[in-house]
Amino acid sequence: MQRLEQNAYRTVPPNLFDPLPSEEKQADGWIRPSASYWQDVWMRFTRNKTALFGLVFIGLMALFAIFGPLFSPYPYDGMDMLSGNQPPNSVHWFGTDKFGRDIFTRVMYGARISLTVGVFAAMINLLIGVVYGSVSGYFGGRVDMVMMRIVDILIGLPSLLYIVLLMLVLGSNLVSVIIALCITSWIGTARVVRGQVLSIKHNEYVLAAMLAGATNRYILFRHLLPNSMGPIIVSTAFLIPSAIFSEAFLSFLGIGINVPMASWGTLANEAIPMLQSRPYQMLFPVAAISLTMFSLNFIGDGLRDSLDPRLKK
Amino acid sequence: MDDAVLMRVENLKMHFDVSKRLFSKKKTLLKAVDDVSLSLRRGRTFGLVGESGCGKTTLGRTIVRLYKPTAGRIWYSDADLSPLSDAALMPYRSKMQMIFQDSFSSLNPRMMVGDIIAEPLRIQHRFASAREERELVEALVERIGLRKDHISRYPHEFSGGQRQRIGIARALANTPEFIVCDEPISALDVSIQAQVINLLLDLQDQMGLTYLFVSHDLSMVRHISHEVGVMYLGHMVETAPVHELYSHMLHPYTEALMSAVPQADPDMAEKSRRIILQGDVPTPIDPPSGCPFRTRCPYPKPICEQVMPALQDVGHGHFVACHQAAGSNSSARSI
Numbered sequence: 123m124q125r126l127e128q129n130a131y132r133t134v135p136p137n138l139f140d141p142l143p144s145e146e147k148q149a150d151g152w153i154r155p156s157a158s159y160w161q162d163v164w165m166r167f168t169r170n171k172t173a174l175f176g177l178v179f180i181g182l183m184a185l186f187a188i189f190g191p192l193f194s195p196y197p198y199d200g201m202d203m204l205s206g207n208q209p210p211n212s213v214h215w216f217g218t219d220k221f222g223r224d225i226f227t228r229v230m231y232g233a234r235i236s237l238t239v240g241v242f243a244a245m246i247n248l249l250i251g252v253v254y255g256s257v258s259g260y261f262g263g264r265v266d267m268v269m270m271r272i273v274d275i276l277i278g279l280p281s282l283l284y285i286v287l288l289m290l291v292l293g294s295n296l297v298s299v300i301i302a303l304c305i306t307s308w309i310g311t312a313r314v315v316r317g318q319v320l321s322i323k324h325n326e327y328v329l330a331a332m333l334a335g336a337t338n339r340y341i342l343f344r345h346l347l348p349n350s351m352g353p354i355i356v357s358t359a360f361l362i363p364s365a366i367f368s369e370a371f372l373s374f375l376g377i378g379i380n381v382p383m384a385s386w387g388t389l390a391n392e393a394i395p396m397l398q399s400r401p402y403q404m405l406f407p408v409a410a411i412s413l414t415m416f417s418l419n420f421i422g423d424g425l426r427d428s429l430d431p432r433l434k435k
Numbered sequence: 436m437d438d439a440v441l442m443r444v445e446n447l448k449m450h451f452d453v454s455k456r457l458f459s460k461k462k463t464l465l466k467a468v469d470d471v472s473l474s475l476r477r478g479r480t481f482g483l484v485g486e487s488g489c490g491k492t493t494l495g496r497t498i499v500r501l502y503k504p505t506a507g508r509i510w511y512s513d514a515d516l517s518p519l520s521d522a523a524l525m526p527y528r529s530k531m532q533m534i535f536q537d538s539f540s541s542l543n544p545r546m547m548v549g550d551i552i553a554e555p556l557r558i559q560h561r562f563a564s565a566r567e568e569r570e571l572v573e574a575l576v577e578r579i580g581l582r583k584d585h586i587s588r589y590p591h592e593f594s595g596g597q598r599q600r601i602g603i604a605r606a607l608a609n610t611p612e613f614i615v616c617d618e619p620i621s622a623l624d625v626s627i628q629a630q631v632i633n634l635l636l637d638l639q640d641q642m643g644l645t646y647l648f649v650s651h652d653l654s655m656v657r658h659i660s661h662e663v664g665v666m667y668l669g670h671m672v673e674t675a676p677v678h679e680l681y682s683h684m685l686h687p688y689t690e691a692l693m694s695a696v697p698q699a700d701p702d703m704a705e706k707s708r709r710i711i712l713q714g715d716v717p718t719p720i721d722p723p724s725g726c727p728f729r730t731r732c733p734y735p736k737p738i739c740e741q742v743m744p745a746l747q748d749v750g751h752g753h754f755v756a757c758h759q760a761a762g763s764n765s766s767a768r769s770i
Contacts, residue, residue, distance in 0.1 A: 326536075326541035327541050327551075330606075332501055333555075334528055335559060348545045349545055
C-alpha cells in the first residue's frame with residue numbers, strides 16, 4: 123500500500139522560517155506543571171473558603187472530642203447537687219445542669235459519641251452501598267432489576283417505625299444506634315454507585331481490559347470504582363452529617379443513647395424542662411449540632427464542586 | 436486450513452436478548468450479526484463497510500470474543516474460539532487486540548499513559564521485572580511516535596491523534612497477530628487520519644499484522660484494504676477483493692453506498708449517478724422476510740420476499756447475496 127502524502131499542500135516557502143533561538147527551545151517550560159488529579163482537587167477545594175472553614179472546624183471539633191475530656195476536671199456523669207443549674211461562669215464554662223454536671227464536659231463527650239456515630243455509620247454505609255451498587259450496575263440485566271426492586275421495597279418502609287422497633291429489641295446503646303442508622307441509608311450510595319458503574323462500564327477502556335483477559339474484580343477495582351470516586355466521596359460526605367443528625371434526633375426523642383451517657387441529642391432533650399428559665403442548657407448542645415452540621419455540609423458541597431470541575435461557576 | 440488464512444468465521448450469529456420484562460415468555464431478539472462468514476488472510480486487511488447499526492462493530496467484537504456468539508464458528512488457526520470459556524480463551528487473548536473509535540472513552544482518564552500501555556501485559560502477567568516493563572513500554576511509545584517523557588502523563592494532556600496512537604500502542608503491547616480496527620480514524624480530522632493510517636500500514640509491514648478494518652469511510656477502506664465486505668442489517672451482502680469490488684459492484688446496496696462517496700473531481704461528480712435509497716433501515720429486532728434489503732431495493736422481485744439470498748460465488752473471489760445480481764452477472768460473464 124502506498125503511503126499518503128502528508129505535505130502536499132505546503133505552499134509557504136521554507137526560507138520564511140527562522141530557527142528558534144536555543145534559550146527559547148524549552149517550549150514546555152512556561153506551561154503550568156501538570157498537576158495530578160488529586161492536586162487539582164485540593165487546589166479547587168482550598169479556594170472555597172466556606173469549605174475550608176468547615177474542614178478546620180471539624181478538625182478542631184475532632185481534637186476537642188478526642189483530647190478535651192482528658193483535660194477536664196469533671197467526669198461526664200459526676201453529679202454535684204450543691205452546684206446545680208449554674209449559669210456559665212469561670213469554673214463551669216457552659217454552666218451546669220440540674221444535677222450539677224458540667225455541661226462543657228458533657229458537650230465534649232457528646233462530640234465523641236456524635237462523631238463516632240457519624241463516622242462509623244458513614245463507613246458501614248459506604249461499604250454496603252459500594253458493594254451493592256457496583257454488583258448491581260456491573261452485572262446489569264436481571265441481577266440489576268432484582269436488586270433494585272429490593273431497594274425500592276426497603277425505601278418504601280417508614281424508617282422511624284422500624285428504627286424504634288429495632289431499638290426496643292437491641293436496647294438503647296451506641297452499637298444499636300449505628301445499626302439502626304445503617305439499615306437503609308446505604309441506599310443513596312448504592313444508587314449513586316450503580317449509576318456511575320452503569321455509565322462507565324460502556325467506556326471502551328473497559329472493553330480493552332476485557333480483551334486482555336481481565337477479571338471482573340480487576341475491572342471493578344481498577345477502572346470502574348476509581349472513576350466513580352468523586353460521586354462516592356461526595357455522597358459519603360453527606361452521609362456523615364445525616365447520621366449525626368439522626369442520632370441526635372433519636373436521642374432527643376429518648377430512644378437513642380441513654381442517660382447518663384451524653385450525646386448532643388440527649389443533652390438537648392434534658393434541657394427541655396429548663397428551656398424557659400435556663401435556655402443556655404439548650405443553647406450549647408444545639409449550637410454544637412448546628413455548627414457541626416453546617417461544617418460537614420460545607421465540606422460536602424466543597425468536595426462536590428472540586429471533584430467535578432464542570433460544576434464550577 | 437489454508438496457511439494463508441489466519442482466521443475463518445463460519446455462519447456467525449450474535450443475537451442479543453432485549454426483552455424488557457422480567458418474566459416474559461417470549462424473547463425479543465436483536466439479530467445484530469446474522470449468519471456471517473468470512474476469512475481473514477494473514478498479513479492482509481479486510482475492510483468492513485456498511486451504515487450505522489448494520490452490525491459491523493458487533494461483528495468485530497464477536498470475532499475477538501468480547502461477546503459469546505449465539506451460533507457459528509470462529510476458527511483461529513486450528514482452534515475454534517466460539518465455545519471457549521473466559522479461562523480457556525486466555526492464551527488467545529494476547530493474539531487478538533482492538534483499536535477503538537473514540538480515543539476519549541478508550542483511555543482511562545485516571546491512569547498514566549505508561550500504565551495504560553502496560554495494562555494488557557500486566558493482566559497477562561507477562562513481566563519479569565519493573566525494569567523490563569519500563570523498557571518495553573518505552574520501546575512501544577517510540578515506535579508509535581511519542582516521546583519517552585509522555586509515559587508519565589495523563590490522557591487528557593494529548594490531542595486526538597496522539598491518544599489514538601496510545602490506543603495503538605496498547606493494542607501492540609501483547610504482540611498480537613490480529614487487530615480489529617473499529618473505526619479508528621472516524622473521530623480524527625483528515626490530516627491526522629493520514630498519519631494514523633500510515634502508522635497502521637507501517638506496523639502491518641513490520642509485524643505482519645492482520646487487520647479487520649471497520650469503517651464507513653469507503654475511500655479509506657479502498658486505500659487500506661485487500662478485501663472488502665459490505666454489511667447490511669447484520670448480513671454480509673457482498674464480499675470481494677478490493678479492486679474487484681470497487682470496479683464491479685453487484686449488490687444494489689453496495690451501488691447505493693458507493694454513489695454516496697464524495698467525488699473530488701467536479702467533472703466526475705457530474706457524471707456519476709447518486710442513488711438515494713427510499714425509506715429507513717428496518718429494525719434488526721423484526722427484520723423483513725426473505726432478503727433483508729428488499730424493502731429499500733430499487734429492483735425488487737417476487738422471490739426476494741420469500742427466499743433469503745445466499746452468498747454466491749460469481750468468480751474472481753467475488754461473492755454476492757442477491758437474486759438479481761448473482762443471476763445477471765454470471766450470465767454476463769459467461770458470454
